[in-house]
């Protein structure tokens with residue numbers, strides 16, 4: 311009886327493998343642009359295993375390819391609305407992937423993860439092997455790494471498609487951050503990422519430091535590699551006049567803080583902006599401790615530092631915890647002259663607020679040490695100088711000390727920067743003004759010039 315059952319199961323498995331093998335090997339291959347399309351139209355599947363609307367870099371890749379006449383299938387989850395230019399572009403087709411079910415709290419991660427991966431494998435393979443025709447290129451975002459890298463490289467191999475891997479970070483370092491470095495899946499994820507990472511025909515990275523790492527063990531990638539730095543979207547622009555600043559402040563400041571607008575305009579209250587995801591990988595207590603120190607420090611030139619309004623934007627799990635801490639500190643009188651307000655703004659209002667602020671603060675701590683925070687890129691686009699956490703290798707590729715911002719690693723160092731730049735001294739004002747010019751300069755460099763000269767050339771879209 312048992313032998314019969316086992317043979318039956320084996321028979322089923324074998325026929326499954328045979329059928330899927332036959333199906334995969336009989337896939338149509340890419341053999342040049344289809345008849346009827348404009349001469350030489352390049353076709354690209356742009357793939358991200360995430361929400362398209364919250365994948366700005368893949369959105370910009372898709373828009374750039376489309377702008378130069380390429381045909382794009384933008385593949386990912388449809389959770390928030392994608393960029394309007396993507397929706398309106400005649401050259402981009404959005405191809406949604408079904409969102410996998412969320413893990414119910416009662417099921418352990420180690421049991422749920424494989425099921426979720428199987429679900430994703432099925433839908434990804436079906437889409438790339440059956441629904442869509444073969445493309446000349448697949449451009450895939452990494453991470454998420456599992457199962458995208460494996461599926462994308464398999465499909466590329468079977469369909470004569472060339473694979474571009476766009477490295478934003480490493481999947482295994484993010485997993486190590488959330489599950490702990492000794493979790494068994496972390497070692498597996500690392501092995502997988504290193505193996506399949508080598509199968510790209512071209513690699514794009516967000517920093518030079520990441521490209522250097524990918525060339526060396528354990529990744530040991532040998533194919534061509536280009537560092538393509540993130541650039542601010544066109545919605546981030548410096549202010550053009552003081553009257554616009556006043557209008558914007560009236561619109562975007564949370565209601566209880568609008569009484570500060572006249573003094574912000576005069577410069578007798580300084581405006582600091584930080585955005586955070588309120589997660590443990592961004593230590594918000596650094597900023598909170600620095601603000602307490604700023605508020606209670608007197609310097610040789612001033613008896614009390616200039617009043618400060620700190621606007622913190624973003625949503626996330628630890629927000630309530632920190633709100634109660636802020637309330638308590640305020641009640642205890644440890645934040646004199648400092649007001650902290652939290653808010654969540656629509657994208658356009660957030661961009662406008664950045665342009666109105668005196669200083670941006672970024673607490674991003676890199677899990678890989680070689681990525682860069684998009685929010686600093688956006689702050690520069692809005693002409694806003696930054697104070698940013700500096701304890702990782704690629705920091706200097708974006709923030710240049712004393713040119714467009716200042717780096718810190720401890721709350722004390724951040725308090726020192728705040729005191730000097732915002733506290734009231736004339737030297738600090740001069741320095742802040744210089745940093746602002748540097749930020750505007752850095753923000754002038756936009757995505758198109760970065761992309762066209764690198765990716766556009768390699769893909770044959772730009773000559």
Ligand SMILES: *[C@@H]1O[C@H](CO)[C@@H](O)[C@H](O)[C@H]1NC(C)=O
Nearest residue numbers: 348376377379380399400401
């Ligand atoms: C679409 O491609 C054509 C060339 O095939 C190009 O002229 C046009 O500007 C592109 N449109 C968009 C919205 O990118």
